[in-house]
Amino acid sequence: MLLYVYLIAITAEAMSGALAAGRRNMDMFGVSLIAFITALGGGTVRDILLANYPINWTQHPPYIYTVIAAGLLTMLIARVMHRLKNLFLLLDAMGLIAFTVIGCDVALRLNYPTVVVVMAGIITGIFGGILRDILCSRTPQVLRQELYASVSLLVALLYLGLMHLGVDHDINLLASFSSGLALRLVAIRWKLSLPTFSYAERWYH
Amino acid sequence: MLLYVYLIAITAEAMSGALAAGRRNMDMFGVSLIAFITALGGGTVRDILLANYPINWTQHPPYIYTVIAAGLLTMLIARVMHRLKNLFLLLDAMGLIAFTVIGCDVALRLNYPTVVVVMAGIITGIFGGILRDILCSRTPQVLRQELYASVSLLVALLYLGLMHLGVDHDINLLASFSSGLALRLVAIRWKLSLPTFSYAERWYH
Amino acid sequence: MLLYVYLIAITAEAMSGALAAGRRNMDMFGVSLIAFITALGGGTVRDILLANYPINWTQHPPYIYTVIAAGLLTMLIARVMHRLKNLFLLLDAMGLIAFTVIGCDVALRLNYPTVVVVMAGIITGIFGGILRDILCSRTPQVLRQELYASVSLLVALLYLGLMHLGVDHDINLLASFSSGLALRLVAIRWKLSLPTFSYAERWYH
Numbered sequence: 001m002l003l004y005v006y007l008i009a010i011t012a013e014a015m016s017g018a019l020a021a022g023r024r025n026m027d028m029f030g031v032s033l034i035a036f037i038t039a040l041g042g043g044t045v046r047d048i049l050l051a052n053y054p055i056n057w058t059q060h061p062p063y064i065y066t067v068i069a070a071g072l073l074t075m076l077i078a079r080v081m082h083r084l085k086n087l088f089l090l091l092d093a094m095g096l097i098a099f100t101v102i103g104c105d106v107a108l109r110l111n112y113p114t115v116v117v118v119m120a121g122i123i124t125g126i127f128g129g130i131l132r133d134i135l136c137s138r139t140p141q142v143l144r145q146e147l148y149a150s151v152s153l154l155v156a157l158l159y160l161g162l163m164h165l166g167v168d169h170d171i172n173l174l175a176s177f178s179s180g181l182a183l184r185l186v187a188i189r190w191k192l193s194l195p196t197f198s199y200a201e202r203w204y205h
Numbered sequence: 206m207l208l209y210v211y212l213i214a215i216t217a218e219a220m221s222g223a224l225a226a227g228r229r230n231m232d233m234f235g236v237s238l239i240a241f242i243t244a245l246g247g248g249t250v251r252d253i254l255l256a257n258y259p260i261n262w263t264q265h266p267p268y269i270y271t272v273i274a275a276g277l278l279t280m281l282i283a284r285v286m287h288r289l290k291n292l293f294l295l296l297d298a299m300g301l302i303a304f305t306v307i308g309c310d311v312a313l314r315l316n317y318p319t320v321v322v323v324m325a326g327i328i329t330g331i332f333g334g335i336l337r338d339i340l341c342s343r344t345p346q347v348l349r350q351e352l353y354a355s356v357s358l359l360v361a362l363l364y365l366g367l368m369h370l371g372v373d374h375d376i377n378l379l380a381s382f383s384s385g386l387a388l389r390l391v392a393i394r395w396k397l398s399l400p401t402f403s404y405a406e407r408w409y410h
Numbered sequence: 411m412l413l414y415v416y417l418i419a420i421t422a423e424a425m426s427g428a429l430a431a432g433r434r435n436m437d438m439f440g441v442s443l444i445a446f447i448t449a450l451g452g453g454t455v456r457d458i459l460l461a462n463y464p465i466n467w468t469q470h471p472p473y474i475y476t477v478i479a480a481g482l483l484t485m486l487i488a489r490v491m492h493r494l495k496n497l498f499l500l501l502d503a504m505g506l507i508a509f510t511v512i513g514c515d516v517a518l519r520l521n522y523p524t525v526v527v528v529m530a531g532i533i534t535g536i537f538g539g540i541l542r543d544i545l546c547s548r549t550p551q552v553l554r555q556e557l558y559a560s561v562s563l564l565v566a567l568l569y570l571g572l573m574h575l576g577v578d579h580d581i582n583l584l585a586s587f588s589s590g591l592a593l594r595l596v597a598i599r600w601k602l603s604l605p606t607f608s609y610a611e612r613w614y615h
Contacts, residue, residue, distance in 0.1 A: 021553075022609025029560055030553025031607050044459070049249070051258040053461040054522075061525045075607045082611055112259075115266045130340070135540070137549050139342050143226075143235025150234055197236050197280045199227025201287055254454070256463040317464075320471045335545070344547050348431075348440025355439055402441050402485045404432025406492055 002098065002173070007066060009095030013039040013128050014067040016092060018074035019081070020136045028072065034135055035071025036064070042128035046103050046120050050110055093151070093184040097177055100125040100152045101159055114160065121156035122149060147187035150194060155180040207303065207378070212271060214300030218244040218333050219272040221297060223279035224286070225341045233277065239340055240276025241269070247333035251308050251325050255315055298356070298389040302382055305330040305357045306364055319365065326361035327354060352392035355399060360385040412508065412583070417476060419505030423449040423538050424477040426502060428484035429491070430546045438482065444545055445481025446474070452538035456513050456530050460520055503561070503594040507587055510535040510562045511569055524570065531566035532559060557597035560604060565590040 017038025021031045040057045047055045057063045074081070081088065103124025107117040126142045126149050133140040142148045155176050162172040186192065222243025226236045245262045252260045262268045279286070286293065308329025312322040331347050331354050338345040347353045360381050367377040391397065427448025431441045450467045457465045467473045484491070491498065513534025517527040536552045536559050543550040552558045565586050572582040596602065 018607070019609055022607040024549045024554070025606050025608045026549075026553045027604035027606045029563070029604055030550070033553060033559070048253060048458060049260060050263070051260075055459060055461075058460070058522055058526045061523050064525050064529070078607070078609050112263055113266050115269050116263045119269070134339060134342075134544060135550060137342060137544075137547060139229045139231075140235070140340060143231045143238060144229070149238070153234070194232035194234055195280075196230050196232045197223070197227040197283070198230045199224055199283050253458060254465060255468070256465075317468055318471050320474050321468045324474070339544060339547075342547055344434045344436075345440070345545060348436045348443060349434070354443070358439070399437035399439055401435050401437045402428070402432040402488070403435045404429055404488050406488075 002102070005094060005098040006102065008091055009098045010039040010063060010067050011070045012088065012091035012095045014070035015074045015081075015088070016129070017132045018071040019078070020132050021071075022075070022078060024136050028075070031075060032068045032071045034132055035074070036067050037135060038128045038132040039067040039070070040064075040128065041131040042099055042124045042126065043103070045127045045131075046106060046124045049123065050107055050112065050116075050120060052106055052110060089188060090181075090185070093181055094177075096125045096148065096152055096184065097155050097180040099128075100155045100180070101173065101176060104156055104159055117160060118153070118156045121159070122152045125149070125152035125155075144196065146191055146193050147183060151180050151184045151187070154183060207307070210299060210303040211307065213296055214303045215244040215268060215272050216275045217293065217296035217300045219275035220279045220286075220293070221334070222337045223276040224283070225337050226276075227280070227283060229341050233280070236280055237273045237276045239337055240279070241272050242340060243333045243337040244272040244275070245269075245333065246336040247304055247329045247331065248308070250332045250336075251311060251329045254328065255312055255317065255321075255325060257311055257315060294393060295386075295390070298386055299382075301330045301353065301357055301389065302360050302385040304333075305360045305385070306378065306381060309361055309364055322365060323358070323361045326364070327357045330354070330357035330360075349401065351396055351398050352388060356385050356389045356392070359388060412512070415504060415508040416512065418501055419508045420449040420473060420477050421480045422498065422501035422505045424480035425484045425491075425498070426539070427542045428481040429488070430542050431481075432485070432488060434546050438485070441485055442478045442481045444542055445484070446477050447545065448538045448542040449477040449480070450474075450538070451541040452509055452534045452536065453513070455537045455541075456516060456534045459533065460517055460522065460526075460530060462516055462520060499598060500591075500595070503591055504587075506535045506558065506562055506594065507565050507590040509538075510565045510590070511583065511586060514566055514569055527570060528563070528566045531569070532562045535559070535562035535565075554606065556601055556603050557593060561590050561594045561597070564593060 014035035017035040018031045020038070021034040024030075026034065040063065043056055047053065100121040104117050104121035106124075107120035112120065129142045130140045158179055159172060159176040162175060163169075167175070219240035222240040223236045225243070226239040229235075231239065245268065248261050252258065305326040309322050309326035311329075312325035317325065334347045335345045363384055364377060364381040367380060372380070424445035427445040428441045430448070431444035434440075436444065450473065453466055457463065510531040514527050514531035516534075517530035522530065539552045540550045568589055569582060569586040572585060577585070
């Protein structure tokens, strides 16, 4: 089950990367690369930080083909993609949650402290988008918009909390997914966001 | 002793990260993340480059809590921080030097060549600030301003030189710290900087 | 032979990094750092992704001195460099191809799947330039201009294909180099580029 959700997740993330590359007028190669990094970059950063070698996608060529194909496909269907907006945001939210759970599992397996497990989940969830935005020279969107990284944090905490309480794993996954999805969709619908910090003084560079 | 200086260092770096995030109107999550990366990112890059696993902060949760708390606290006291400008610049300079010495020690322990030891010190000292600036989409400040990276280079060379000469370790630390601090403060006071390179021709992209 | 080409390659890449740093008015230290990262960053990213430790340049101090010297030298001769434009573009193309072949060899030695071998070649070839552009806050040029990353892809495929067919290694190198060089120079001369993707709709961030 989680594998299917994962494939949907990397496809959705790859498409979001391709759209961002399109805003910078990149060529086909750039689109493929940004798609790849957006979809698989979060897991890559996690694996490097946790020394979880070999890195996941290097052992699974189909993941590589999937995200490149999704990126190139996006070039073709870009003109009609806004009609799929709601579906796309739903898949993107599912991806965020799936990545978070998978990231926690990896760090748990390697016996990292709980706070690092939570961070591994969040890093897997949001770092693809952060790398995408760095490569497209813009300030990371996931740190300024409707609740996104916070959804990842909530899912990680809920997932670990329920696990700690001994809740059945399938029920745990169901609860974590539905809570995260509900929060994300409510956040998009009503434009909920965290308090922001605006600072303009120039005394310090 | 070095531990206390280290804690002061990561606190000061986290605060500088939070201020930079505030200039980009990030949310609380973004502030925490940039604070974390600014404070612990230099050591992380060093550990990855030197294969010094597990990465330091993954084994020390208190460091993680410290930098996130420092980042969030900065949001609260931002309005009065300019009054602490001089204290802040002092702590920032101490952080730069502490990071440099710690970075050299890590590479020395792993028997890297001397030039790599120097680079490990500098990377630990300045890469947190470089990652901060990349995430806030601006050209790295530490490569354009009053002597900063150069202070790190001087400290690394002095520290290794005195070690090579067999100087007592405590005296070495004292000499390296005071020289580095003096140079940095003199550089800020009199706006000393390295020669810059300005190039505007367009024949090459 | 490949070693000499490699030294030329890192020198040319270091110079391109120094010029980019000059466009951002960086100081001598910044010029050295960007030169270093442009020349050796691609191989570093490859080594980290493939867990190919210790990272190559940490065991070869002369590479480090070469790229820093090349960066600083560029500051001195910048005013006349446009006269060497054609030579420079030739060396840059040779560097791209040498990096690609070396990257493939590293991944082959570590028994990664073929698609990862191709990616290792491309990453070695183009990631130095991508890191350079990230540090100089501009959208990566290699993903928007005349065929560049594509040359790396072609060289990787040709090199692996001829190897698979059992072609003698020296002949293989000669064929891969000359094909890659020809394609790159033709692309520069006639401004050949891949189709680009331009997307301006705002429904998605």
